[in-house]
Amino acid sequence: MATDGRNVDDKQKLDENLLAALPQGGEVVSVTPSGMSDYCNTYRIEVKLPDGSSQVFFEKEGSGEEGHGCVQSAWMSESATYEFIPEHVPRPVATGTYKSRPDKHFFLAQFVDMIEDDIPREESYMRAIASLHSRSMGKSPTGKFGFPVNTRFGNLEQDNTWSSSWEEFWTRQMKDFLEKEHAAHNGEPHEELERLRPLFFEKVLPRYLRPLESDGRSITPCLIHADLWPGNVKYMNDGKTACVYDACAMWAHNEVDLGVIRNPRYPLGKPYLKEYWKHVPISEPEEDVDSRNSLYMLRGQILLSTLYPHDPKLREIFVSNMRLLVERVLEEEVAKASPAGQVQFHL
Template structure:
């Protein structure tokens, strides 16, 4: 167990259960807030070791009803990613509950110094993403799509119940996300959204997901980070190696992680997608990849509309993109109806 030797009031010292998972014989010499989070408190903890060296840790603290799920999501997601790309993920250390405050829970990891302002170049960014996907491909613990726990996007639980079909898994998640989006807006009527929602499930999802698992094709689950916006991917202090964190992991179709790179909200775009395809082959049917990319982009846009319902622009953004997908499918259907019939 470590000791908190800071000159602070006793009630400000670190909890006994947290000290128990810090290095044996270490002395806590500094605890500072670390970054910003809308849902958890985060801290940088510096520990002086018996040999005089120091080690720094990152703590994420969750409290209240959501607290246990938030820290469990962080620990389980980061542990899974660390298994496959330890050079790109801070080493998870512990998950626990305060002894002095049973309503407070913590996730502890090694602290990694990062460069805050720079968005990594496509080559660095996508090398880490491709490594996660390639090394984990086919290693789902059940061989199915899902995850051992329900992870969190922000503070929103994600239903990760194990499922054998990718289309079934993704359809279930999209129904859940759209239900939450509707609830976040107090069921406020939106006729266009309701029209498009029906067509999304009747036409769009079957059109672009079912071919992945038809005619002898299949989707091999790999580990997905599922929140790869630039705030969660930074250069380490060396300015070369990328650090990925704050995953809300699941075992799924690797292309899900590419949806964020299409989102105009982030300064990423085609150079990052092109770099990824240098490392990982496009799923068949290849001609559908652009439409699948648009479809997977919807996930993040819908969830942002759930988290920030007061910003109605977020709702209109995903509604417009849903409309484009519906129109694309309907244009395909019209072209097939009007195609010349060949009689043998």
């Protein structure tokens, strides 16, 4: 067990259960806030070891049921991703509940110094992601899509109930996400979204997901990070290796992780997608990959609209992209049913 040697009030000293997770015989010399989190407190903890060296740790701390869910999500997600790409993920150390505060929970990991201002170039960024997907492909503990616990995007719970069908799993998640988005806007009606929603589930999802698992094709679950915006991928201090963290992991179709790469909100885009495809083959049918990429992009856009309902632009962004997908499918249906050259369609 470590000791807290800081000259602070006893109430400010680290909890006994947290100290027990730190190196045996170590002495805590500093605890400082670390990074930004809207839903949990985060800290950098420096520990001096008996041999005179130091180790630094990252703690995420949450209170109550929501805090416990966030901490559990972090522990399970980071442990899973670390198993497959340890060179890119801070080593998870421990998780637990404070002895002094049974309503307060913690996740502890190795602290990694990173270059905050630089977004890794496509080679570094996508090498980490492609490695995660390739190394975990076919190793789902149940052989199904899902995850052992419901993980968190921010503080939004993600239903990870196991399913043998990718279409069924993704449809269920999208219905849940849209219900959460509706609730976050206090049930405020959105005429276009209400018109698009049934078409999205009845037309778009079957059109782009069902072919992945029909006509002899199948999808092999792999572990995905599921929140790969640039705030969660940074260079380590060597300026070459990407550090990937803060996952809300699940076993899924690997292309889901590429949805955020397409999002115009982030300065990534086509060069990063092209780099990924150098390492991982496109799922069949290959001709649908662009539409699937748009479909998977919607997930993050819907969740952002849910987390930040005060910004109406976020809702309009995902509704407009949903509309494009619906129109694409309906136009395709009309083209198949009409003589060549006579396609005219407007939603």
